[in-house]
Amino acid sequence: MPSYTAPVKDMQFVLNEVLNISKYSNMPGYSEASPDLVAAILEEGGKFCENEIAPLNLSGDHEGCVRHDDGSVTTPKGFKAAYDLFVESGWTGLTSPEEFGGQGLPHVLGFCLEEMMASSNMAFAMYPGLSAGARASIELEGTDEQKNRWLPKMVEGVWTGTMNLTEPHCGTDLGLLRTKAEPNDDGSYAITGTKIFISAGEHDMSENIVHLVLARLPDAPKGVKGISLFIVPKFDVNEDGSLGDRNSLVCGSIEEKMGIHGNSTCVMNYDGAKGYLLGEPHKGLRAMFIMMNAARIGVAVQGYAQSEVAYQNAVDYANDRIQGRALTGPKAEDKAADPIIVHPDVRRMLMNARSFNEAARASAMWCALLIDLSHNSESEEEREWAADIVSVLTPVMKGVFTDRGFEYAASSQQVFGGHGYISEWGMEQFVRDARITQIYEGANGIQALDLVGRKLGANGGRAIQAFFKLVGRFLSDNKDNEKLADFVAPLSAALSDLQGATMWLMQNGMANPDNAGAGSTPYMHMMGHVLLGYQWAQMAKIAQDQLDAGTSDPTFYENKVITGRYYMKKRLPETKALLAELEAGADDVMALEAANF
């Protein structure tokens, strides 16, 4: 069975040394987040993940969820008890506002918990994960009455939530949506329609499930401008907060799928179910997109979380498994063969994953800080700047971190040879589970299009220019730092490639939008490289400073420099090939007649 160790030390490095969160004590939550409290939360959260939910990952995959004839769903053995413990320990409200019973701690801490949960048991983590998304929408769009009615129990975790967007004939293109909402006499609405791919749509872990459902009002304009959002609870809630009538909605079936078997992916049938309008009529997508943007970053975290746990297990196996001898002569002479970690090609796979995981973690935690800054900075300029950077980072992290997460889950599986293909080792589950992250919350091609078609050009390119400026400033500040030469030169080259690509898109994407479409995925991956390279350059500088200052823990910082240098020299040059692909344009992509494929 695979194992998991929460990367608490690395998270502390990012929080305390890279992000230096103590600087932000003027922001809500940050003043409470003392180094001691942070340490305690990471330790305790890590233990919960390592001891309570990681052991249920393989069995949960094997067992899956079971739908009964009455539409009820049983989650895999142990899931409910673990969830109860999760709720009792107060984890569901970690970053929620104190007024609804949360602890109001910074998002950077929430991301750490999300990563640890996704690494240990992604299917389990999705139950509270989806719930958090639904909660955030009610927080943003709900009336005071709605907030008070729904949020406390959701923050407490005794109720969970879901997002209901997709229908059989429409996923990406929500304009095609058909679910109807008809006014009832009491001000509520009757919701009728079928939703598919509803994660955590029905289960046995919470007392109530608060579905957020996209539907059309009778007078709705066609297309995406006629979609409203509704709160549609499994059980209605009385004035006094007690549970009322069972609503007329039911899980019609559970999808048989490639992975995340421990999470119930439901077809949900709404048959005149009672719903409450959330936010303004016809403005449902706005709220849904706020939720979705948060969810996209959450999925990015799942991406590297799967790579991280797969990497950890591949390291253990590579150190244990003896097979063959090192190319430079035997290393474990007392054994019949050397551990396979002596082989450069095995290390190549491990270093690819490691050098991605650590930089992806740093990126995501930085993004979490930026989210907090975008809401709570005292400076309007900084709020806008932070929101800009988050807006361009979101699709990049979702697309790139999940593409790489899947790739490195698979290469970590590869380290196991034939055993990696066998279910009991658990490696193939990481690959199957990671695969969904490239698909849901907007398939990665949609992320790339969002980046190139929407985010790049917004406000005259303000956001991407802010990102370039940030990286450029680091480069100019460190251009004479000889100890960082291995970082500055490759990052500078990659940034130049990315800027060249941006220029190319500006010059060629307007004249022919297909050029932008054809170049969107290569562009997204180029930006991913620059983002990760930028994180590495920053981390290497901090590590180098620590080493120069005679740190008491040189190994940790030396490893940072080694891992970062690997990324800069081995992975970053991919921007060259991506730029060539982008600059080759759309002609050869579009030339074949659709009927001739």
Next chain:
Amino acid sequence: MPSYTAPVKDMQFVLNEVLNISKYSNMPGYSEASPDLVAAILEEGGKFCENEIAPLNLSGDHEGCVRHDDGSVTTPKGFKAAYDLFVESGWTGLTSPEEFGGQGLPHVLGFCLEEMMASSNMAFAMYPGLSAGARASIELEGTDEQKNRWLPKMVEGVWTGTMNLTEPHCGTDLGLLRTKAEPNDDGSYAITGTKIFISAGEHDMSENIVHLVLARLPDAPKGVKGISLFIVPKFDVNEDGSLGDRNSLVCGSIEEKMGIHGNSTCVMNYDGAKGYLLGEPHKGLRAMFIMMNAARIGVAVQGYAQSEVAYQNAVDYANDRIQGRALTGPKAEDKAADPIIVHPDVRRMLMNARSFNEAARASAMWCALLIDLSHNSESEEEREWAADIVSVLTPVMKGVFTDRGFEYAASSQQVFGGHGYISEWGMEQFVRDARITQIYEGANGIQALDLVGRKLGANGGRAIQAFFKLVGRFLSDNKDNEKLADFVAPLSAALSDLQGATMWLMQNGMANPDNAGAGSTPYMHMMGHVLLGYQWAQMAKIAQDQLDAGTSDPTFYENKVITGRYYMKKRLPETKALLAELEAGADDVMALEAANF
């Protein structure tokens, strides 16, 4: 349910126009392979695959194989009937020698059948596939008595065969092998040991199963020089050819695995089972490697076969599914949305797969011709030359075609969005099935090491120089052909990168073998690009000539040029990034202490 259409026309194009097999009528089998016979075989083989085994792929995956308490194994519903039909139709002996009942047709035809079978139902195809490998070993190493005893029934298909290499503690490093062979009084041996990952190790499709088992004789030297090969039949065979005693070997369990559920992957327990020495004592690996090299090319075929069938289904979906509008304005104005094939990023995924599939097919079929030439050419020089090229192509095709096969099975799944993750669409099965091809018959890292550590340097680099010469000759022959400029320039650049990489390895791999190890996978993929680019350049030239001559089927040839140009401009530049990775050397790969990972 996914569908499959055998690419008969494309195979005929490769056979008749690219390879021009009619030129080789002086070789055994080729004189019989008239265009009419070839057409009939491809048509009939295609129909068998499309109608008989493709429909069993999804159900076979879902149902899997069942082991009963007595060790017997039942294959999924329909498998046995389909296999019986396969045998009755004479497919098992297509390329086998006529003296043992085969049809003696060229390997190029055998590869076509292998591809079609692997695309339609890889788990099914493995039963006859493994059998063919075992048969080839007996053909090469067996005494006349052994050949006459075992081959006719195996060629007929009523007996199948297996390969038994791996043990729980040893896969790649066969020197660690423990299975024992002790002489019996009658000249046979008693085989005792446990073998794992034995594909088709036990099943209900054939009357007998002929296991080829690696084991050690009592006086065997340690390591790989003390391994012998044995024929260990499920049922012994009497003098008159009738089945004799049930041997003391049993399937101990079936592995639960990521995919190929329709194939029984067995743990095989040999408990003093009666075996017959095949070939010389302690020389078992030689025979096994002959078999394995053939098997590796077979696995390369599986790689692009999975990409091909996944691509076909992605094309259908992309033409059917309507979602969103083309970036350049609506294309299907009568519909609520455009089919998603209008989106450049969807086409990018389809063109990646298509441009790989067609060139991989051409490469593999060329390799099949080279195998026939290496055995049967009248010129010793040509036999040696062909064997050289095959020797370097084998690891490249196995490693690259399966890495890309998996990648494009996954990107074809991606075209389906959320539906791709749902089992009933069948796309996720292609991904899970394709995944094994990167692992078995030598994990791809082993292929890369075989290429760089063994094949490159053999005979003073004769084989790789022969390959360079071939590509170089094409380039110089066509350097002034303006219509091929889009092919010649990128191929020339890629070849130059590959030659640079070869030089770098020669200069740096001797001094530090870890440099060769760390660069082996990038090198293998560079060579894959040059191989595929070379195929495209040749095919484009043929297609361009046809177009210039006013062919009656311009669409087919135009599509060849379009698809090839896509590969040259979009994919081939990856050699730049791979070269940078290779030239970055081993230092950063090996720097981290094993304990610090």
